[in-house]
Amino acid sequence: MRAALLNELAEVRAGDTPRRNPELPFKEEPLDINDNTPEPEPSFKQVLIRVEACGVCYTDIDIIEGRVKCKTPLILGHQIVGRVEALGPGVKGRVEVGERVGVAWIGWSCGKCKYCVTGLENLCSDFKPTGCSIDGGYAEYTVAYEDYVYKIPEVFESYEAAPLLCAGSVGYRALKLAEMTDGLRLGFFGFGASAHILIQVARRLYPSSEIYVFSRSSDHRELALRLGADWVGHPSGIPPKKLDRAIDFTPVGETVPKAMEVLDKGGRLVINVIRKQTSINLDYVKHLWMEKEVKTVANVSRRDVEEFLGIAANYSVKPEVTLYKLEQVNEAIRDLKRAVLRGSAVLKMR
Ligand SMILES: [Zn+2]
Numbered sequence: 402m403r404a405a406l407l408n409e410l411a412e413v414r415a416g417d418t419p420r421r422n423p424e425l426p427f428k429e430e431p432l433d434i435n436d437n438t439p440e441p442e443p444s445f446k447q448v449l450i451r452v453e454a455c456g457v458c459y460t461d462i463d464i465i466e467g468r469v470k471c472k473t474p475l476i477l478g479h480q481i482v483g484r485v486e487a488l489g490p491g492v493k494g495r496v497e498v499g500e501r502v503g504v505a506w507i508g509w510s511c512g513k514c515k516y517c518v519t520g521l522e523n524l525c526s527d528f529k530p531t532g533c534s535i536d537g538g539y540a541e542y543t544v545a546y547e548d549y550v551y552k553i554p555e556v557f558e559s560y561e562a563a564p565l566l567c568a569g570s571v572g573y574r575a576l577k578l579a580e581m582t583d584g585l586r587l588g589f590f591g592f593g594a595s596a597h598i599l600i601q602v603a604r605r606l607y608p609s610s611e612i613y614v615f616s617r618s619s620d621h622r623e624l625a626l627r628l629g630a631d632w633v634g635h636p637s638g639i640p641p642k643k644l645d646r647a648i649d650f651t652p653v654g655e656t657v658p659k660a661m662e663v664l665d666k667g668g669r670l671v672i673n674v675i676r677k678q679t680s681i682n683l684d685y686v687k688h689l690w691m692e693k694e695v696k697t698v699a700n701v702s703r704r705d706v707e708e709f710l711g712i713a714a715n716y717s718v719k720p721e722v723t724l725y726k727l728e729q730v731n732e733a734i735r736d737l738k739r740a741v742l743r744g745s746a747v748l749k750m751r
């Protein structure tokens with residue numbers, strides 16, 4: 402089968418964290434297209450999936466650049482939509498051959514630890530990420546554990562559903578952790594793949610809330626206004642009112658003190674990004690005093706993905722997508738790295 406292979410991870414250097422830093426070395430063609438990759442075989446409790454679309458995530462760049470450690474050689478991709486082609490041994494029949502399913506970042510978890518038994522498999526120490534420990538969806542076929550696939554609502558084309566599986570679902574988890582309720586003022590820092598989906602959901606779930614979007618990109622600010630933001634500005638800007646909740650989607654450090662500064666008393670910031678600049682300076686009085694809180698989001702649970710797919714289908718929330726063929730994957734990664742695309746990059750296999 403045809404697959405895009407990552408054969409080696411880049412050496413990470415001390416201080417390499419912000420992934421869109423143009424100073425970082427970046428291979429123009431990090432992935433090799435290989436037409437003779439063996440088709441995977443489903444092992445115990447796995448299903449074989451013919452991939453129709455796979456989203457490209459910033460985490461894939463973190464993996465390529467060595468900041469997230471994964472196996473090699475590796476087939477990246479953890480926002481997979483495809484059709485079940487065959488069932489492996491031990492499959493219980495949760496899904497059928499021919500059914501359309503999605504696969505997200507959590508490819509397997511232990512099912513026994515204190516996190517797994519309470520539905521927090523996103524915090525399981527032994528979980529296996531898709532497109533990292535298990536080969537992912539930058540290929541014609543992939544395999545996934547039956548208990549870790551999602552039924553994809555009919556209303557979505559496969560390429561529309563793909564970005565909902567990570568960018569959308571992780572954003573949704575951030576919104577839950579923010580304990581957002583209708584009427585609270587909500588701020589977004591950064592406006593890429595995740596935020597542009599989340600604003601559409603937030604607009605519908607919290608109709609009387611004001612939404613403030615901070616982005617360095619005028620293109621992204623314009624998109625935010627079109628998708629329902631009440632106010633947009635540069636991250637250095639001061640919003641007209643204090644915010645109750647904020648979600649930070651950026652890999653840079655300076656947005657954290659900035660968000661804490663513009664939060665009202667009792668406000669909460671949720672940091673929704675896997676790799677963040679590691680040292681962040683917060684002043685107790687200026688940024689934390691008066692019961693302000695900071696929380697982070699790690700991965701996404703199955704329940705989050707299931708809930709989010711239902712909400713997105715119900716409200717007809719659809720991502721803006723730029724489509725690429727599998728053989729154009731390096732171009733998709735470069736465009737994402739340079740932040741030149743609006744919304745989400747998706748590989749469309751057929
Ligand atoms: Zn992702």
Ligand SMILES: [Zn+2]
Nearest residue numbers: 511514517525
């Ligand atoms: Zn576990």
